Amino acid sequence: MPEPRTLTGWGRTSPTAARVADAPATGDAAAAVEAFVAAAGERGVLARGLGRSYGDAAQNSGGDVLDMTTLDRIVDIDLQRHEAVVEAGVDLDRIMRAVVPLGLWPMVTPGTRYVTVGGAIGSDVHGKNHHRDGTFGAHVRSIEMVTPALGRLVLTPESHPDEFWATTGGMGLTGIVHRATIELMPIETSAIRVDGWRTDDLDQTMSLMAERDHEYRYSVAWIDCLARGASLGRSIVEFGEHARRDELPPGKRSASRALRFNPRDHMPAPPWVPSGLLNRFTVAAFNELWYRKARRRREGHLVAAPAYFHPLDMVDGWNRIYGARGFLQYQFVLPDGEEAVLRRIIEELVEQRAASFLAVLKRFGPSNPGPLSFPSPGWTLALDLPVSFGSLADLLDRTDEQVVEAGGRIYLAKDSRLRPDLLEAMYPQLGRWREVRDRMDPQHVMSSDLMRRLPALSGPLAGAGASTPRRRGTP
Ligand SMILES: Cc1cc2nc3c(=O)[nH]c(=O)nc-3n(C[C@H](O)[C@H](O)[C@H](O)COP(=O)(O)OP(=O)(O)OC[C@H]3O[C@@H](n4cnc5c(N)ncnc54)[C@H](O)[C@@H]3O)c2cc1C
Known part of the structure; x- marks a missing residue:
């Protein structure tokens, strides 16, 4: 059992301690992630990438955290299909160093290359081309993950639209992504x-x-x-x-x-x-x-x-x-x-x-x-x-x-x-997300400091609404 370690987000506010284990770099990654999720204690489990989210999204105070950065292989690069199969802990820096000399570039990059693919999916990150190309998740062709209730899943936007889109931007709360296939764009120069x-x-x-x-x-x-x-x-x-x-x-x-x-x-x-x-x-x-x-x-x-x-x-x-x-x-x-x-x-x-x-x-x-x-x-x-x-x-x-x-x-x-009472008004589809998450993780085994701080991510807040400003146009 690893010793508790203090974790923060990139903004270095709100440090909390969790037991942090490394995802195993060799062997059957899916099986290891599955075992990690199955062994979850009372405070649940969470995947963490490079901790570049600014707040507490990648922290799980008193619980278990799986450091995904050891799972960092580029498994395949397909020059014809313009795509790469990668492990979830690999970061965009590493991917760019491999694909740019081949004339390819990730479809979406945030303001830092030091984000993992799992973290980019978890936050559904955007770049300076959102007006043209949308988010990182819009260019993920498949996600391989482990969920607490549905076990191992391979998700594509076509095969499992609900689970795919609940995971993309789901802040790590639907399960742990261990591999993904991402689209790349052809470029002539760097x-x-x-x-x-x-x-x-x-x-x-x-x-x-x-x-x-x-x-x-x-x-x-x-x-x-x-x-x-x-x-x-x-x-x-x-x-x-x-x-x-x-x-x-x-x-x-x-x-x-x-x-x-x-x-x-x-x-x-x-x-x-x-x-x-x-x-x-x-x-x-x-x-x-x-x-x-x-x-x-x-x-x-x-x-x-x-x-x-x-x-x-x-x-x-x-x-x-x-x-x-x-x-x-x-x-x-x-x-x-x-x-x-x-x-x-x-x-x-x-x-x-x-x-x-x-x-x-x-x-x-x-x-x-x-x-x-x-x-x-x-x-x-x-x-x-x-x-x-x-x-x-x-x-x-x-x-x-x-x-x-x-x-x-x-x-x-x-x-x-x-x-906390503002979250539901800001994300009107939160209820729909909770329904899908509850199919993937009804016991809320996946948990984070963010989720505890904003209880609407777990379920409706009792008594919420009285002081919540209404969105314009809502009755
Ligand atoms: C300098 C800087 C510039 C930035 N610019 C932008 C920007 O332009 N656009 C933008 O959108 N964001 C931007 N960000 C934010 C950053 O892109 C996101 O916070 C991103 O999620 C960080 O990736 P990470 O690997 O560090 O993930 P972490 O911060 O470790 O985790 C982020 C979330 O993803 C989840 N997660 C991580 N790995 C997995 C996994 N394998 N499976 C399931 N869930 C997982 C975590 O549980 C957590 O909820 C910036 C951050 C910095 C520091």
Whole structure:
């Protein structure tokens, strides 16, 4: 029996202890996972990937956790079908290093390569191409998993639509994925061609994104969240495409050079960084410098894929620069037509001087059938906020209420503090998800700190509803 180990999410808030076992790297992985699930104690079991979810989704206080990162083989790459069969603990970094030289790229990558395939399925992650390609789960061709009640399953969206979509975005609560087949896209180079604009305010930022994002596979705006008044919402908007071979300088067009992918990350965050280095003043100075540095318009700029998609991966352990108390990442989505609410929320954050080092605005396209999948059509804003900021809890509670009233929701993979009674209003299909989960795991053997914190994930909250803001349009 392993000794309890303290686990946190990437935001380093809410540490809790669990017995952590490694998934066996050799032998019959499905049988080992099955035995692990069958031996669950009272506090249940949970799979954990690289712990890049920001809150408590990959923690199971007092219970058992299976560290999947030892199950990290790439089993097969099919160049004709553009797909890879992988074990669930392999991360996107490893997959990219294997497939990019072959001219392939994962259909969806979040802002870090250090996520496992199991974690990407559990959170149904999205990237800068959601408006075009949807989520990671939309490109999973099959899932092999172990469930507490139904045993081993091989799920495809066609064979088991309910179980497949309950698992995709199901935050690890339907069972443990040990293998998956994922779709890849063909690419000619490992470079991204970027067209960038510096905008003056939020209206310009949003119009540019709404008008032009359909022309590009990738789109994102980095908002200067400290600019106020007439400059509120000024941003750097970047649209990107995988560069073609003939767009590279002539000396770099050979297949081996064009598809080179060897990011050298791991520049350590300096150990001398004082706790709370990121405060209102340093963040303001950084944002000002970074905004001024950008040209008003820059087209056809070639950028290496890691720098475009995963700039934060270059600094090892960057999450420590927020100081010992950690930080919250807060991400919500608002439907199209609710731009005024987005503006109000940004205004309030700016007004309250809630320093955000990173504020990222993206467009989402259509949702997928996953009842707990976060993306829905509209605008999504992601912010980093140090927990040392004074009235953060009140500020975010108020923001949640505006989000839910406008028909939006927050992202569970990033959450660590949502008021429990708001979950059901944010995820109207939660009841349907619970029905499917209850077929897969009626005893709630799969459990997590997230689930205990938000009891609506287990079952209806007694007495909920009285103070719950209604979604617009609901009777
Ligand atoms: C710098 C940074 C940038 C990010 N950018 C984005 C972004 O752009 N878009 C986005 O969507 N997310 C983003 N994220 C969040 C991240 O992609 C997700 O939290 C992802 O789930 C983390 O994967 P992981 O392997 O670390 O999983 P963990 O954090 O370990 O686990 C996440 C969830 O998946 C479950 N899970 C893990 N493995 C399995 C398995 N084998 N079977 C069943 N369930 C499993 C866990 O139980 C847990 O509920 C970002 C995170 C960071 C740190």
